[in-house]
Each structure stands twice: as structure tokens, then as C-alpha cells.
Amino acid sequence: MAASVVKMSADRSVSTPMLHAEMTGVTRIYAAKGKTPGVHALGPVDLALRQGEFFSVVGPSGCGKSTLLDVLAGLSSPTEGKVVFEGAPVTGSVPPGIGVVFQENAAFPWLSVKDNIAFGLRREGTDPAEVERRVGYALGFMGLEDFAAAYPSQLSGGMRQRVCIARTLVMQPRLILLDEPFGALDAQTRLLMGDELLKLWRETGATVMLITHALDEAAMLSDRIAVMSARPGRIMEELETGWPKERDSRIASEDHFGQITSRLWKRLREESIKATARGGA
Amino acid sequence: MSRAGTIRLLFVVLCVGALEAACRGGLISPQFVIPPSVMAAHLWQLLIDGTITADIVETLSNVLMAVILAVSVGFVCGAVLHSLPRLRRAVDPFLATYYAVPFFAFYPLLIVIFGLNALPIVTIGFLFGVVAMIISTINGLDRIPPVLLKTASVLGMGPVRTALMIKLPSAAPHLFTGTKLAIAYSFIGVIAAEFIMSSSGLGYSIAYAFNSFDNRTMYALMLFIILLVTLINAVLYMWEQAIMQRRGS
Numbered sequence: 001m002a003a004s005v006v007k008m009s010a011d012r013s014v015s016t017p018m019l020h021a022e023m024t025g026v027t028r029i030y031a032a033k034g035k036t037p038g039v040h041a042l043g044p045v046d047l048a049l050r051q052g053e054f055f056s057v058v059g060p061s062g063c064g065k066s067t068l069l070d071v072l073a074g075l076s077s078p079t080e081g082k083v084v085f086e087g088a089p090v091t092g093s094v095p096p097g098i099g100v101v102f103q104e105n106a107a108f109p110w111l112s113v114k115d116n117i118a119f120g121l122r123r124e125g126t127d128p129a130e131v132e133r134r135v136g137y138a139l140g141f142m143g144l145e146d147f148a149a150a151y152p153s154q155l156s157g158g159m160r161q162r163v164c165i166a167r168t169l170v171m172q173p174r175l176i177l178l179d180e181p182f183g184a185l186d187a188q189t190r191l192l193m194g195d196e197l198l199k200l201w202r203e204t205g206a207t208v209m210l211i212t213h214a215l216d217e218a219a220m221l222s223d224r225i226a227v228m229s230a231r232p233g234r235i236m237e238e239l240e241t242g243w244p245k246e247r248d249s250r251i252a253s254e255d256h257f258g259q260i261t262s263r264l265w266k267r268l269r270e271e272s273i274k275a276t277a278r279g280g281a
Numbered sequence: 282m283s284r285a286g287t288i289r290l291l292f293v294v295l296c297v298g299a300l301e302a303a304c305r306g307g308l309i310s311p312q313f314v315i316p317p318s319v320m321a322a323h324l325w326q327l328l329i330d331g332t333i334t335a336d337i338v339e340t341l342s343n344v345l346m347a348v349i350l351a352v353s354v355g356f357v358c359g360a361v362l363h364s365l366p367r368l369r370r371a372v373d374p375f376l377a378t379y380y381a382v383p384f385f386a387f388y389p390l391l392i393v394i395f396g397l398n399a400l401p402i403v404t405i406g407f408l409f410g411v412v413a414m415i416i417s418t419i420n421g422l423d424r425i426p427p428v429l430l431k432t433a434s435v436l437g438m439g440p441v442r443t444a445l446m447i448k449l450p451s452a453a454p455h456l457f458t459g460t461k462l463a464i465a466y467s468f469i470g471v472i473a474a475e476f477i478m479s480s481s482g483l484g485y486s487i488a489y490a491f492n493s494f495d496n497r498t499m500y501a502l503m504l505f506i507i508l509l510v511t512l513i514n515a516v517l518y519m520w521e522q523a524i525m526q527r528r529g530s
Contacts, residue, residue, distance in 0.1 A: 075434055093434070100435045104428040109528040110450045120436045123446070151527050171436075 018051040020207045021072060021175055026081035027232075028067050040232040042067045044081065047226065047235060049175070049207055054198075056210040056218035057235075058264060059228030060275035065211045068233060069179050072209070073100050085175065099173030099206075103180040107152035107163045114139065114148040117166045138166040141203075142196070158189040162196075169200060176201075178210045182217065190214070191249045194221055198248060215268070219260040220252055227267045230274040237267050315500050324501035333486065333502065340471060340483040343399055347406025347467035352460050354407070355414025359459075362415065363422040379412045384470070388478050402474040402482070409470030410463035417459025421452030454525065461517050468510055 027043030042064035049055055059065050070076040072083060074094040083090040085098065094100070107116050117138050121131045139145050142162040152160050161181055168176060178197075182190040194217060201208050212218050218225045219241065227237045241260055243251065251257055282290070297317050303309045304316035327333045362369040384405055391401035425448055433443040449456075475484025483502055490499035 073435065075431055094437060096437065098435070100431070102428050102431065104426065106426075106428045106432045108429065108447075108450070110453065123436060123438065123442070153528055 019048050020051045021049040021085045023047040024082045026078045029079045042233045053223045054201055054208045056222040056225045058218045060230050060272040063228045063231050064233030066179050069177050069211050073098055073177050097174040099168035099171055099176045101164050101168050101178045101181045103183045105160050107160050109152050113150050113163050116163050120171050134170045138170045142166045158185050175207045180212055195248045215261045215264045219257055230271045315496050320500040320504045323497045324504050336483050336486045339481050343402050343471045344467050346403045348464050350407045351410030351463040352414050355411045356418050359415040359418025363419050384408050405474040406467040406470035409466040413462035413466055414459040417455045421455025425451045
């Protein structure tokens with residue numbers, strides 16, 4: 001099934017972009033284990049991430065969105081197909097330059113906020129002065145200065161997710177993959193976190209891929225949105241939002257935002273019904 | 282002190298006071314139980330004149346050796362079983378029924394194997410503590426959130442660094458519980474083993490005092506063991522609480 005490409009704003013031209021990461025013919029099939037039958041979770045999927053874009057993937061529950069992210073990150077190998085990041089194949093491990101933020105709380109409970117953020121840098125043997133500088137910046141950027149000495153258990157869900165984003169940020173990744181990072185947060189916090197994510201994206205110039213089931217989140221944050229089918233997840237449509245780079249959550253009140261979300265829902269409704277019938281939601 | 286702490290202290294004071302009154306008032310014969318104040322005074326005397334110093338040192342050395350063995354062997358076995366699911370499935374029923382085995386029945390065998398020295402006693406203490414540590418280690422490793430292991434992969438950490446920097450601290454609360462149980466069980470094993478297969482140590486001294494109708498020494502030693510184990514547990518409990526509070530577990 002070839003994915004159709006829809007431009008939601010024809011008047012904003014898109015310059016020829018450089019490819020940053022690419023998936024070609026990727027499938028992921030989980031083999032049968034004992035009495036558990038095998039599952040064809042993903043694909044075949046073809047996907048191309050452009051340098052510096054904000055790309056989102058939406059799809060019904062259980063459609064293989066997280067599997068797609070795992071395969072792209074190198075956390076799991078594709079059954080078939082090829083994954084390439086910055087021109088080099090991704091095989092069996094996460095290449096340097098990729099950062100991942102997960103939905104679940106991934107802050108280390110035994111470390112303070114500051115030590116959590118510095119963890120990756122210290123492990124790499126980064127010069128302590130540089131660690132201090134980058135961690136200080138990340139604490140300020142994510143609004144965590146007052147909580148540097150606190151432990152994750154003392155923070156709210158939103159603050160803990162900021163810690164995880166900050167821990168990714170200090171590693172200066174060129175490709176940031178986010179797996180439903182705001183899934184566990186309330187609606188208002190999600191909007192504000194979205195603003196911060198956009199700010200982070202603009203400041204770092206990194207390519208961002210966001211996995212989400214929230215259509216409004218994808219519509220507000222993204223340059224492009226891929227819509228996935230119910231399992232096995234395939235990309236049914238790619239949609240260009242046409243938003244300017246300088247944007248924030250206020251665009252949620254624009255008519256164009258409504259057009260994007262209704263277009264997404266139109267494509268997703270049937271797939272979501274299929275997923276629900278299978279017990280995916 | 283918290284309200285619960287006050288009630289707890291009051292309960293202990295009341296129980297001790299009631300026993301004191303019952304003994305002093307003749308409700309309980311001194312041939313059965315002596316007043317707690319006499320136990321404490323005699324214990325103080327035994328500690329001052331050094332009568333029981335050698336026994337204390339011997340028992341604590343035995344317990345320490347049993348605990349070190351139980352914790353280290355238990356941790357290694359737990360980690361191995363966790364990494365080999367088939368072996369674990371095979372061994373699981375033995376672990377579940379382990380504490381139904383009366384180890385003391387094997388003491389003649391242990392004496393034949395190790396001779397009349399501290400080793401059979403340490404072995405009994407070790408056998409009592411080791412499985413608590415194995416089970417706690419497996420529980421701790423089972424409960425490491427998969428997302429932390431994924432984070433380790435994203436940070437490019439190999440198996441050794443992941444084990445030392447992620448798995449170990451993540452499983453630490455369970456390992457702590459295992460160590461606490463191993464200490465308690467090893468104490469029980471060592472003291473009880475000293476009763477039946479030793480010629481020194483606190484367990485032996487209690488049995489000796491009992492056989493000699495020396496109630497004052499017997500109760501003084503029993504009081505000492507209760508105070509010692511309570512103190513060790515209280516310290517471990519407070520340490521655990523401090524760690525747990527920080528981690529929010």
C-alpha cells in the first residue's frame with residue numbers, strides 16, 4: 001500500500017530537504033513463543049526523515065508505532081528491510097547522535113535530578129566543566145533549576161518527563177525520537193510541554209520524530225505527519241502541515257489546525273474502529 | 282517521636298512493667314522467670330566482668346561469616362537463575378519449599394564433614410539465610426523497569442556497565458531486603474546451632490545456664506540477644522527508610 005502525500009498548505013513552498021534517516025521496506029514480525037502466536041507488528045514501511053524537520057507518527061493503539069521507533073533507533077532489529085541514519089546502516093545498536101525519550105518514567109530513582117541529567121555525559125567521560133555547563137543549561141532550559149537536588153520521586157509526572165528530556169538534550173542528539181512522551185500527562189501540561197518541545201527543536205536544530213496517539217498534539221507540533229494503519233502498521237498517508245517554524249500552542253485556535261485534525265481523524269477513524277474491535281484500545 | 286512510636290514505646294514499657302510486677306508480686310515464680318530488672322542488672326554485670334565477651338565475639342563472628350556467605354552466594358545464584366529462565370523454572374519449586382526442610386536434622390552430617398569447629402554452625406546459619414537472598418535478588422532483577430534498560434541501550438552502555446550502573450542500583454531495595462532477611466535468618470541459625478553442636482558461643486551459654494538451673498545468666502543472655510537483634514534491625518530499618526524515602530519506593 002503506497003502512502004499518499006497531502007499538502008495542507010499549498011502556498012508555503014518546501015525547499016528540497018536533505019535526508020537524515022530512512023527506512024526502506026521495514027517489517028517487524030515477533031516470532032511465536034510457546035503458546036503465544038507470532039505477531040506481524042509492523043510494515044512494510046518506507047519512511048524518510050528530512051534534516052531538521054519535526055515529524056510525527058499517529059495511529060491507532062497497538063498499530064506498531066513504538067515498534068517503528070524502536071527499529072529506527074536501533075533498539076530492535078527489523079525482520080526485513082533497511083534502516084539508515086546519516087548515511088550509515090543501523091544494525092543492532094543505537095548509533096551515536098540519536099536520543100530517545102520514552103513514555104514511561106525513565107528517570108533513575110536513585111539519582112538526583114542533576115545527576116540524572118549528567119548521567120550520560122559522565123559515562124562518556126566528558127570533561128567535568130563541560131558537564132557542569134551543559135547540565136546547567138539544560139536545567140535552565142527545562143525550568144528545573146530549583147529542583148536540581150531533588151529526587152524523581154519528589155517531582156510530578158510532567159517534571160520527571162522534563163528530566164528525561166533534559167537528559168537527552170545534554171547529549172546533543174541530532175535525531176530526537178519521542179515515544180508518546182506526554183501520554184501520561186494532563187491536557188494543559190501536554191500543551192505547555194508541546195511549546196517547550198517546539199522551543200527545544202528550534203534551538204537545537206535537531207530532527208525530531210514524535211510518536212503519539214493524540215491528533216491535536218501531532219497537528220500542533222509537526223511539519224509533517226504520517227498516519228499509520230491498524231496492525232500490522234503501515235503508513236497510509238503523509239501530510240504536510242505547512243506551519244511556520246516559529247509556532248506555539250496558540251495555533252490550536254486557528255482554522256487550519258481544525259482542518260489538519262479533521263483530515264487526520266478522517267483517515268484514522270476506520271483504523272481505530274478496527275483496532276478497538278481487536279481489543280487494541 | 283511520632284504518635285505510633287509513642288504508642289509502641291508505651292506498649293513495650295507496659296509489657297516489661299507488667300512482667301516486673303508479676304515477678305515481684307509472686308504471681309510468677311522466680312524458678313520460671315526472673316524480674317526484667319534482675320535480668321538487666323545481671324547482664325550488666327556479665328558485660329562488665331567480661332564473662333561473656335568471648336561468647337559474644339564467637340557468636341558474632343559466626344553470624345558475620347554466615348551473613349557474608351549467604352549474601353554473596355545468594356546474590357550470585359539469584360543473578361544466575363534470573364539470567365537462565367529454564368534453570369529457574371526447574372529450581373523454582375525447590376526455592377518455594379526450601380524453608381520446610383529442617384536443616385538441624387543434618388547436623389551430625391555437617392559435623393562429620395567439617396569436624397567439631399565453627400564451620401557446621403556457620404553452614405547452618407548460611408543455609409538459613411541464603412535462599413532469602415536468592416529470592417530477593419531474583420525479585421529485584423525481575424522488577425527493573427524495562428524502560429531503564431532501553432535507556433542504557435540508548436546511552437550505548439554494554440552489559441557490564443548496564444549491570445553495575447543500572448541493574449544493581451535499580452534492584453538495590455530488594456537486595457537490601459534480602460540482606461536484612463539473611464542477617465535475621467543467619468542469627469536464628471547460628472544461635473540455634475550453638476545450642477546443639479557447640480561448646481562455646483551465646484547459644485551454648487544459654488543452653489549451659491539452662492541445664493545448670495542458672496536462671497539469672499540464662500535470662501540475661503536471652504535479653505542480650507533480644508537487645509542486639511533489635512538494635513541491628515532498628516539500624517537497618519532506619520537506613521532502609523532513609524533510602525526508600527529518597528527514592529519514593
